[in-house]
Amino acid sequence: MLFYVIAAVVVLIDQGSKRLISLYMELGESFPIHRLLQFTYIENDGMARGLFPGYARLFALVAIIFVAGILYYRKKGELRGTLMDIGTGFLVGGAIGNAIDRIVLGTVTDFLAFGSGRGVMNIADLAINIGVLFMIIAMIQNYVSQKVKPEHAEES
Incomplete structure (x- = not known):
């Protein structure tokens, strides 16, 4: 249940924030929030940092396949545990949030600029x-617990 709640909350906050930005800011407008953060409204029709411009809908398809893969491996029981639920929930929510923009608008609304460059x-x-980050922590935790179990078994 945690997985679904996190994914849904991420999609709702993501879509809501993007709509607010597009309603109240002009494209290209920027203003500081804090010395480390400013709102800068841009539309991105590529992927991270504007790479591969013009392929927004292709990246939406990639996101859909990614979400299907996560759901498949969750159903198989290969992605289990609280940390993995949290991690995959954030991943799926983020992928769906950006996929919605790519499918509906053909671009992704970006607005958070941390520091310069x-x-x-x-x-x-x-x-x-x-x-x-949560998935890496979950994998490290799983690795460590697998290493500790055999050592305790030898001591018995």
Whole structure:
């Protein structure tokens, strides 16, 4: 259940924030929020940092295949545990959030600029990064627990 709740909340926050930005800001407009963060409204028809421009709908298809893969491996039981649920929930929510933009608009709304020269992103992009982080932690935890179990078995 945690997986679905996180994915749904990410999609709702992502889509809501993008709509607010497109309603209240002009394309290309920028204003500081904090010394490390500014809102800069851009439309991206490619992928990260504008790579491969013009392929937004192709990347939407990739996102759909990615989400299907996550759902498949979850159903098989290969992605289990609280950390993995959190990680995959963030990943799927982020992928769906950006896929909706790519399918409906043909571009992705980006507006979060952290520091200088680091590109502009959105909530879905942040969620994907958070998801990857949780999955790495889950894999490390699984690896460590697998290494500890055989050592305890030998001591018995």
